[in-house]
Amino acid sequence: MCGIVGLHLRNPELHPRLGELLGQMLGEMQDRGADSAGIAIYGDPTWSPAGQGCVSLLETGVGAAELDAATAAVGAALGSEVAGRLVDDTLVLSAEVDSEILLATAITVYPDALVAGFGADLTVLKGVGAPRDLVQAWGLSNASGWQGVGHTRMATESAVTPSGAHPFAVGPEQCLVHNGSFSNHATIRRELRAVGVEFDSENDTEVGARFVAHQLAQGKDVETALKEVCATFDGFYTLLVSNHDSFAVVRDAIACKPAVIAETDDWVAMASEYRALAHLPGVADARIWEPEPEVVYAWTR
Numbered sequence: 001m002c003g004i005v006g007l008h009l010r011n012p013e014l015h016p017r018l019g020e021l022l023g024q025m026l027g028e029m030q031d032r033g034a035d036s037a038g039i040a041i042y043g044d045p046t047w048s049p050a051g052q053g054c055v056s057l058l059e060t061g062v063g064a065a066e067l068d069a070a071t072a073a074v075g076a077a078l079g080s081e082v083a084g085r086l087v088d089d090t091l092v093l094s095a096e097v098d099s100e101i102l103l104a105t106a107i108t109v110y111p112d113a114l115v116a117g118f119g120a121d122l123t124v125l126k127g128v129g130a131p132r133d134l135v136q137a138w139g140l141s142n143a144s145g146w147q148g149v150g151h152t153r154m155a156t157e158s159a160v161t162p163s164g165a166h167p168f169a170v171g172p173e174q175c176l177v178h179n180g181s182f183s184n185h186a187t188i189r190r191e192l193r194a195v196g197v198e199f200d201s202e203n204d205t206e207v208g209a210r211f212v213a214h215q216l217a218q219g220k221d222v223e224t225a226l227k228e229v230c231a232t233f234d235g236f237y238t239l240l241v242s243n244h245d246s247f248a249v250v251r252d253a254i255a256c257k258p259a260v261i262a263e264t265d266d267w268v269a270m271a272s273e274y275r276a277l278a279h280l281p282g283v284a285d286a287r288i289w290e291p292e293p294e295v296v297y298a299w300t301r
């Protein structure tokens, strides 16, 4: 199994409710994946202040007692002010620089950290444990923003660790979650390694995320990148991929992993099962459908 949820809010009046709505969606998917969970939130003004680069790091060893010193150390290495907060186990840093500069600096201070995500307005939180407990620990109901993605994991291809939890957010403002398993990921991993791509885990989904990031870095758009995924990857997949302005869904040719999309004038939502969408405002009047195999569905902000 594994559960996927995503919410792209068109109506700014709903932005303050992003975390509340996404948290309920994720909670509904707990029994599809109870070993770990993760979320990506785009546009929360506290976690990722407007106009700043933002970096989410796991496995830094920084607890509440070390937070001020940790933030000061990254600020000293950067040569400008850095804001830091701990959201459960994730160290969330922001500064008035490009997120890739902040990331490169933070990694010099915490070389063993696991990069959960980075981008202009992106915060990524993930962890091992029951999804509903994680939603509470993150204080997700207070988060706001214009887009959110979430995943509940039942591991198939790699260990139950933070590095195996989704989302895989390996390019700027990018995020990918997956239900299924890629059967040729070892081959594609070798091909990507040969052109210099580095990996954090043995997870099959990470290979998909690095592949998409590689395509986007070459200037392709999300739709083209996902068509390349269909042409390259074998196995089963429902994927939800987001970046700085888009939200896209694709399924493999057999489409045995469930997916449902709902759309209103106020939002676009996607989930593994309808019950994750049932509480969304206006869902009774939404256009609701099951995505077709190998068709890329994409929305732009």
Ligand SMILES: NC(=O)CC[C@H](N)C(=O)O
Residues within 6 Å of the ligand: 001, 002, 153, 154, 155, 156, 157, 158, 164, 178, 179, 180, 181, 182, 203, 204, 205
């Ligand atoms: N159950 C799933 O869909 C697992 C997704 C992915 N293969 C993983 O192990 O992380």
